[in-house]
Amino acid sequence: MLLSLMRKHAKSWLIKTLIAIIAVVFVFYFGYSFTSDQAMKVAYVNGELINGPEYEKAYRDMVISLQARYKSMWDDNLIRILNLKKRALDSLITQRLMSQAATELGLAVTEEEIQKAIMNYPAFQINGQFDMRRYQALLSANHMKPEDFEASITSELLDKKLKQFLFAFLNITDQEILEYYTFANEKAKIDFVEFKPENFKKSITIDEAKLKEYFEKNKERYRVPEKIAVRYLEIDPKDFEGEVAVTEKEIQSYYEYNGDRYSQPKQVKARHILFKVNEDDSEEVKNKVKKQAEKVLEKARNGEDFASLAKEYSEDPTKSEGGELGYFKAGQMEKPFEEAAFALKKGEISDLVQTSFGYHIILVEDIKEPGMTPLENVKGEIRATLTDNLTTELAHEKGLTLLDQMPYEVDLNAYGKQNGLSAKTSEPFSKNAPIPGMEGSERATSMLFGLDKNETSSLIELGGKFYIFQIAESKASYLPELKTVKKAVEENFIAQEARVAAESAATKYLKALKDGKSWETMAKENHLKIQQTNFFTRREAIPDIGDAPALNEMAFKLGKNNRYTQKPFANDKGVFIIRWEGNEGIDEKKFKEEKETYRNSLAQRKHQRIFENWIENLRKKAVIEIVNPVDGKS
Numbered sequence: 001m002l003l004s005l006m007r008k009h010a011k012s013w014l015i016k017t018l019i020a021i022i023a024v025v026f027v028f029y030f031g032y033s034f035t036s037d038q039a040m041k042v043a044y045v046n047g048e049l050i051n052g053p054e055y056e057k058a059y060r061d062m063v064i065s066l067q068a069r070y071k072s073m074w075d076d077n078l079i080r081i082l083n084l085k086k087r088a089l090d091s092l093i094t095q096r097l098m099s100q101a102a103t104e105l106g107l108a109v110t111e112e113e114i115q116k117a118i119m120n121y122p123a124f125q126i127n128g129q130f131d132m133r134r135y136q137a138l139l140s141a142n143h144m145k146p147e148d149f150e151a152s153i154t155s156e157l158l159d160k161k162l163k164q165f166l167f168a169f170l171n172i173t174d175q176e177i178l179e180y181y182t183f184a185n186e187k188a189k190i191d192f193v194e195f196k197p198e199n200f201k202k203s204i205t206i207d208e209a210k211l212k213e214y215f216e217k218n219k220e221r222y223r224v225p226e227k228i229a230v231r232y233l234e235i236d237p238k239d240f241e242g243e244v245a246v247t248e249k250e251i252q253s254y255y256e257y258n259g260d261r262y263s264q265p266k267q268v269k270a271r272h273i274l275f276k277v278n279e280d281d282s283e284e285v286k287n288k289v290k291k292q293a294e295k296v297l298e299k300a301r302n303g304e305d306f307a308s309l310a311k312e313y314s315e316d317p318t319k320s321e322g323g324e325l326g327y328f329k330a331g332q333m334e335k336p337f338e339e340a341a342f343a344l345k346k347g348e349i350s351d352l353v354q355t356s357f358g359y360h361i362i363l364v365e366d367i368k369e370p371g372m373t374p375l376e377n378v379k380g381e382i383r384a385t386l387t388d389n390l391t392t393e394l395a396h397e398k399g400l401t402l403l404d405q406m407p408y409e410v411d412l413n414a415y416g417k418q419n420g421l422s423a424k425t426s427e428p429f430s431k432n433a434p435i436p437g438m439e440g441s442e443r444a445t446s447m448l449f450g451l452d453k454n455e456t457s458s459l460i461e462l463g464g465k466f467y468i469f470q471i472a473e474s475k476a477s478y479l480p481e482l483k484t485v486k487k488a489v490e491e492n493f494i495a496q497e498a499r500v501a502a503e504s505a506a507t508k509y510l511k512a513l514k515d516g517k518s519w520e521t522m523a524k525e526n527h528l529k530i531q532q533t534n535f536f537t538r539r540e541a542i543p544d545i546g547d548a549p550a551l552n553e554m555a556f557k558l559g560k561n562n563r564y565t566q567k568p569f570a571n572d573k574g575v576f577i578i579r580w581e582g583n584e585g586i587d588e589k590k591f592k593e594e595k596e597t598y599r600n601s602l603a604q605r606k607h608q609r610i611f612e613n614w615i616e617n618l619r620k621k622a623v624i625e626i627v628n629p630v631d632g633k634s
Contacts, residue, residue: 043089044625045096050089055630057148059088085630095155097618102158105165109157117153166614167607172599181591181598187535187584188555191519192545193528195509195568195575200501204494214493215482221492222485227428229473230435230448231412233421235399235466237391244390251382255375262373265330268341269366271306271323274316277358293352293359300349306363315358327368337362392464399459399466406456412470425472439463499575506568506575513564519579535584546573555580 040052062084070078079085102108119130126134139149215222255262275293277286296313300306307322314323330338334355341362344350350362402419416423427436431449435441441462448469451457457469482489513522523530533542538556541547554565558580569576 041627042630043093043627044623045093046100046622046624048096048100050092050096052628055089055092058092059085059630062088062091089626089630093619093624094615097615097622098159098162101618102162105162107158107161107165109154109161113157114150114153117157118150163607163611166610167603170603170606170610172603172606177595177599177602178591180602181594182586184539184598185537185586185591186556187537188552188558189533189535189581189584190542190555190558190578191530191532191581192576192578193509193523193526193530194544194573195502195506195528195577197495197498197502197574200498200505201494203501204497206490206493211489211493212482214496215489218489218492219479222488223477223479225430226449226477227430227475228449228471229426229428230469231423231425231472232467232469233402233412233416233423235395235402235421235468237388237395237464237466240391240394240398241387243394244387246383246386246390250386251379252375254382254386255378259372262378264368264371264373266342266370267327267329267368268344268364269327269368270325270341271310271363271365272316272318272325272337273300273306273310273314273323273361274357275313275359276315277354279356290352290359293361297349297352297361300361300363306349323363327366395466396459396461399468402468403456403459406468409454410456410470412456412468428473428475444469499570502575503568503570506570506577510564510568510577513577513579532581535582545576546571551576551578554578556583559583 041049042052042055043050063079066078066082066084118124118135121130123138124130124135136146139146273293273296275289275296277289281289292313296309300309307324310323311319316323318324328341330342332338333341334357336353337355337360340350340353340360341364344362344364346364346367348364350360353360353362402415406415413423426438429436429445431445432442433445435445435448444460444462444467447460448457448471451469451471453471453474455471457467460467460469509522509526513519520530522528531544533544536542536552536555538549538552540552542551545551548569548571551569551571554569555578558565558578560580563580565578569578
């Protein structure tokens with residue numbers, strides 16, 4: 001419309017003036033040189049440009065992805081913590097290096113491969129067939145252009161080809177798998193005694209000079225953090241319920257548009273009789289159980305009451321209910337059981353069906369064909385959803401209007417009264433703590449600490465309500481005097497000294513053991529209880545000691561001729577002296593069963609290591625020039 005008007009009246013003074021104004025704006029906004037695109041350049045990778053829009057898109061996509069993952073836990077402060085700006089650029093540099101390496105290797109992705117990958121994408125299929133409308137709708141719902149999605153598919157396919165090339169000659173030997181499996185599954189057993197720091201607390205006396213010295217060294221531990229109190233306006237969607245009315249037509253439309261949500265799959269109501277069989281049972285035992293099952297099947301088909309037969313013969317917990325399973329849909333039972341049940345008609349009894357549990361006889365009592373949940377059954381739910389959507393929208397609009405009309409310097413109390421709202425003031429709180437009385441508000445407090453006194457925030461949604469905040473009071477962080485925190489300092493000082501005493505006692509105890517003293521005698525003389533673990537692997541927590549990988553490694557370095565560690569082991573629970581009691585090798589039968597799983601796991605670890613080393617090598621050889629550094633910390 002505007003371009004047509006300008007072409008039609010190109011000679012008029014009004015259009016010439018308008019063009020002149022636009023030109024001036026461009027000059028002042030973008031600078032005098034229209035050909036200068038330095039700001040659009042972010043980096044060069046071996047002479048290949050990464051431009052500004054490309055970087056901004058990668059960064060934005062990364063933020064959106066993480067927001068979706070963290071959901072209500074998301075905080076804009078995570079952008080700095082996770083260093084997303086630098087990560088986005090690093091990701092683009094890696095993509096360039098991979099693309100360049102693929103070209104050198106003669107690897108490429110064809111249009112046919114891209115098309116096939118998209119058409120085979122499960123999310124774009126209906127009944128196993130690619131559906132163009134679904135493809136377009138899903139991309140639109142995710143604010144993605146087809147060319148962007150195709151580019152991501154191309155990148156995935158190229159990545160796959162590169163990895164196939166890199167891993168083509170990777171060989172995992174049986175010996176490597178055995179060593180990997182042994183490391184993960186061999187076991188050790190230990191005895192231990194514990195020196196509990198709390199048992200030494202009574203012997204600790206407080207020396208004022210030492211206490212003061214301790215406080216000076218650990219003063220930061222007692223720092224009182226910066227605190228703020230906030231004044232705020234709360235806009236609650238519930239307050240707008242009287243202003244909305246959901247019509248029957250809107251309910252009907254929502255029901256039809258969200259048909260997938262209210263569709264019911266086919267369901268079967270069944271009873272069963274189970275005859276248990278274990279995998280390691282002999283063929284003789286299995287045949288015996290099967291013959292018994294066949295006899296009961298014959299009784300059921302001859303008209304005997306199925307529920308009574310289940311109560312008499314079934315070995316499933318449902319036997320007391322006559323084997324009743326109720327209604328179930330596809331995906332809820334083991335495949336053989338499910339296939340048999342869904343193939344039966346109402347009132348039919350199956351042949352014997354074998355699953356990992358044993359042999360089953362199934363009776364189908366009823367079938368619910370697929371269909372839609374009746375609108376009447378979900379009308380109240382839909383009305384509540386639509387009402388919530390409308391009131392939330394009204395509350396949001398109200399909040400935005402309040403912000404738009406708010407004076408630059410404002411007293412939130414007075415402004416709230418003018419608009420029919422009552423401002424509230426919180427108790428002081430520290431950074432990363434919730435606003436008192438406002439659950440789940442931790443994610444907002446970091447942002448609030450960035451405001452100046454009397455400055456107002458943007459509109460913030462917390463717990464389904466909308467808020468406008470203003471700093472009412474600010475208290476700077478400070479280091480307290482010893483007298484104001486003396487009780488806490490004394491407690492910590494005693495705990496530290498008790499721990500030192502426990503470690504000292506344990507060290508003397510260990511030396512005596514290594515000098516030849518009896519394990520049992522030492523424990524008795526020191527009134528310590530000897531505890532023994534079960535066999536454990538390197539990855540398992542040790543009962544009564546806890547998750548202690550360092551201790552696990554110590555235990556696996558011990559043996560018959562070297563039963564004690566070099567020094568006591570200390571963690572948050574206490575100080576421990578351990579003694580080796582034995583090792584247990586792997587289960588050869590289990591190793592054979594799990595060998596392929598471990599082969600795949602080891603291959604994945606090797607793949608990851610090879611790929612990371614390859615990328616690192618590409619980076620070392622590459623010429624990477626950062627034209628406009630991104631600020632990864634803000």
